Amino acid sequence: MDNNYNSYRNDEDYQRPRKRVSRDTLRKRQLCALFIIALIVLIIVILFANACSSGKSKKDSNNSTTSTSASDVSTTADPALTTTTTTTTIQLVTEPTNDPNSGFKLSRTTAYYTVGQSEYAAIISEYPAGSSEADEVWETSDPNVATVSNLGMVTAISAGECYITVSTKKDPTKEAMIKVYVSGSLN
DSSP, X not given: OHHHHHXXXXXXXXXXXXXXXXXXXXXXXXXXXXXXXXXXXXXXXXXXXXXXXXXXXXXTTTOOOOOOOEEEEEOOSSGGXXXXXXXXXXXXXXXXXXXXXXXXXXXXXXXXXXXXXXXXXXXXXXXXXXXXXXXXEEEESOTTTEEEOTTOEEEEOSSEEEEEEEEESSOTTOEEEEEXXXXXXXX
């Protein structure tokens, strides 16, 4: 029995029988492999695109714009002579943009108050280099809407909108803004 095995292994012409695959089966396997590779490439591209776009949205998240439009339709006595006039008015409202290079990090960039309410404008978690809480300077853009103390306490005076700005005594060019909305009346 050992002789048969050795002679069987030494036979150089011997090849293991292979299963024959038709051309259709081979094409199907190739298409399947190609599809899997394309799917993997697509997933990688989507992941890179999401990674790139998420960084940009964080950077631009402080900026928002609002647009409005109106449309007028006028009809004459004759229904066939209907005239449509479209007037588009775009009103861009830009929210405060707090420059990350200013050094300030605030807990919020917008605040909502009712008339008579008093509350701190925001919590400052980081100051510009070389500045501290003692260097804060608070200002309001419209004291008729809201006032602010030297510690950042906002008091709502009347309905409207204004900006509260915090800067430092050492470098007044470094500032952060909070948009304040005051609603209601003092009844």
